[in-house]
Amino acid sequence: MSIKKTRLVLLLASLILCLASFLPAVAVQAEDTFKVNAKAAFAVDAQSGKILYDQDGEKTMGIASITKIIGLYIVLDQVKEGKLSWDDKVSISDYAENLSVTPDLSNVPLHKENTYTVKELFDSAIIQSANASMVSLAEKISGSEAKFTERMKEQLKDWGIKDATIVNASGLNNSYLGENRPEGTGENDENQMSAQDVAIVARHLILDFPEILDVSSTTTQMFGENTQSPVEMVNWNWMLPGFVNYKEGVDGLKTGTTELAGACFVGTITKNDQRIITVVLNADGHAENPSARFNETARLMDYCYDNWSEKELGKANASIPSLKTIDVKDGKESTVPVVLKSPVKVWVRNDMDTGKLTITPTLDKKQVTDNEIQAPMDKGTKIGTATITLAEDKLGYLEDNNAPSTEIITDKTVEKANIFVIGWRRVAEFFGNLF
16 A cells, blocks of 8 residues: 555544544433343342333233242241241142142152141242142141132232232143132143232342342252152252352342243342342243353343442532522521431442433421421431432333432531511511501
8 A cells, every 4th residue: 555545544543533422422322222032021230129121011921930039928927927837747639749749840749648848848849849839838828729829929019019810829831730720720821920010029029028039059869768759859940059150149030931821930149149030921032052151141130230230429518500599487587408317328330421310309298398498407317318320221120129229418607596587487477468
């Protein structure tokens, strides 16, 4: 290439770089094109409830054995309330015994002549995904699977979940239950929920009963050692240590597979002291690759940690754009400035502008009446709370009250005015209202 041509190329390249620097920032930000190869996927920070990923998260679909985490929550709650003990014996019904030896179903063998403890059945329901064990626990607590199923529905309602379809305790297709299927349910009915609602259940389970992770992270365990059919249980979660899809930090939670639901997995992982919950429903390519749901879960987990991080937003003593001052009743000053008490920790995606905040104040009705606060008051008096979110963040939080907040405080001491000043103000206000 000639010197003239070389100089021309360099000049053109310089011009292109120069022009690029004047383009809007959004033009140079990589579009978020990450996609999970599944019918639905969802990810959330366990502690704050911050949604980190949402792919058709509100679409209701089959969840298979993920169903069991609802029932296991109820078991844990019963133990906590003292209504059930881990050592309580559980009798096995004809229904549960027959179900436990049904071919092609995940189970441990149960025999009517034996009794099993609540803890044995609980562990087998999560490690081995034992369907008959879940049925036996349901019968122990509520007398029948049908009544227990109603209890599961009530629990979901308590969490604000309204669109779930729950027809049995195990997550099986009703066709496997035969005449034992709960009354009012169809012959081929199956449990269905959205990925977002699964995340809500998993979050309550992990936060309310973190001991569940001691069981869900168990790779192998013996069941029925003192019975005629002892069996080694092997966890279906292949992301645990020693399995083909092992990923450091994963310690739960539950798989699920049926023809309707496909291959599903609600997982949880801790990295740098931050726990996230992921949901993958009906992973693509499971028939060809049994690891598909775990591969997609690993991708989703990596996406969350690589693209999101917790940062402090807002500043201590910063003013609130929509509430710089508040009126003071009977004070030497008629208004007092208000500020944020402290910053808050918020999950921020790498491409988001942390300078664009939405600060939403909520006043304390006990402190503030008719948008006034009564004098006297000290500097630092709490008058409400403010949630701080990023203007660019459209994902929000799993539940409305999860958004991080800080206190709104007064930034100045205001003394009470003397009785003569207060009296004069009352007179002036009276005549002002007349005219």
